Amino acid sequence: MYVFRFCPDCGSPLPPPEDASGRLSAQVCSACGSIHFRNAKPCAGALVVRDGQVLLGRRAIEPGLGLWDIPGGFLEPWEHPADGAAREIAEETGLRVRMAALLTVVMDSYHDQFYTLNIYYLAEIVDGEVQAADDLAELRWFGADALPDEFAFAHCAAVMDTWLSTLKSGA
Ligand SMILES: [Zn+2]
Incomplete structure (x- = not known):
């Protein structure tokens, strides 16, 4: 993990960034009193669902090059997660979408550099044509019974499991 030394x-x-149990925690500067929180970075994305299929992108860049990912990304400092998810989906897929429901919130880390707090919605298409951005090798629709075996980030599988359980419960 990235840590502050100064x-x-x-x-x-x-002081060291770990608390007594070895977990990353806030650092307090003994010289000026500033508190440096090490909160997870907020990210937002959405499952764009159409006719029971979900839209996933295969990454053309590291980290996770060649692996499937859910459209989404890091929030701007001032951005509501629903707006950030819509912006990222427009950039990555060419689709204008509307957030239909909050699906789940999951913790993860970004390849051991920092923690992430990942907010996921269910989204409906408003308009647009599917067009993969440069940082994606392809976009593809997946049925609930034929999802990828491997994802770019550990939390993606948990998000898909949550989606599958909402399908089973009819939510
Ligand atoms: Zn200081």
């Missing part, structure tokens, strides 16, 4: 405010050395 206070970003005053430049003094910081």
